[in-house]
Amino acid sequence: MVGDGSNCADARHKEGSWPASLGSVASALAGNAYLAVLAPSGAETGSYFVNGLTPESVQPSTMGPGLVDLTVGLWCDDLLPQSEGPWELIRTGRLDRRGLWQPLDPAGRLAWLSVALRHHACRNLPDSPAGSTFTLDGRYIVDEDSFYCALGEAVNGPGGYFGWNLDALDDCLRGRWGAASPFALDWQHSETAATYLSKSSTEAANSPTTFDRILEVLQESRIDVLLR
Structure with a gap:
């Protein structure tokens, strides 16, 4: 509990x-x-x-x-508020479809990612073969956390994890987190996501946006990003 x-x-x-x-x-x-x-x-x-x-x-x-x-x-410093929701879905076997994170507020999305990270190690998922294509649905990406919620389930299915910040994403792209580089990411409704991820990642003038930084990290790891 x-x-x-x-x-x-x-x-x-x-x-x-x-x-x-x-x-x-x-x-x-x-x-x-x-x-x-x-x-x-x-x-x-x-x-x-x-x-x-x-x-x-x-x-x-x-x-x-x-x-x-x-x-x-x-x-427990790492047990975030609203973590009980995703843990209960896991416990009862109801984490069985995509998009269950979409109704959550910002704190709920962060808790979702935290639980997904801790649950990942117990799922024993192998990496998909190199050259696989994953479909990322951008319609519900409204901030950086929702991007990682959507990416995690695109790669590893409902409740999946594939990073929750840029450093963690870079680590996941090295393998053993569900996908081995190189692979293709079919990012559908990318313009919708880009609108919300267009905030500058730093306060410096003309600095890259969060959307730009995500694409940079992906492309540096030889990920073929298809923006649709």
Whole structure:
């Protein structure tokens, strides 16, 4: 279970791993840990590094004999507000079609990208063959984050990740993130996207726009960008 900011999270442990009495649990401090986000099957779908992990309550678990449900307080800088939405789609198997990020506000799109990054490592997706063509739908690109939401699902399907800033995009283009250079990017409705990405990437006069910088990074990695 995940939440926003300073959170409480449920964790399940074998009985005996934690003090059995609430009085003992409340005074215990576990410190730092990696918190795995699990599917109902128990498969890991992502993880976070958390700190200030403090047990708050413990009770027998409905998940099976010998297990306890442990409620803890924790702090996680990387768990962004609105992250629970995409994690719930992943947990329930409803992240099964493109465009589910489109109704989100700016904070929601950023959270979507953060979850997509953490989920990617657990998907074990191979790179598509060199020379593949990916179709990028530019109709819903209204800022830089929405560009990366659209690009991620163009390359890796619903909920896919393929960068969330220029440096990360450059890293993804080196391989092992779903696509191996060279490949073609069929950018449909690119004029619509360019309108929103036309803001200068710096405050300097005559500096390249975000749209220009994206094209530069793609083309430097031998990506054939087809603007339609």
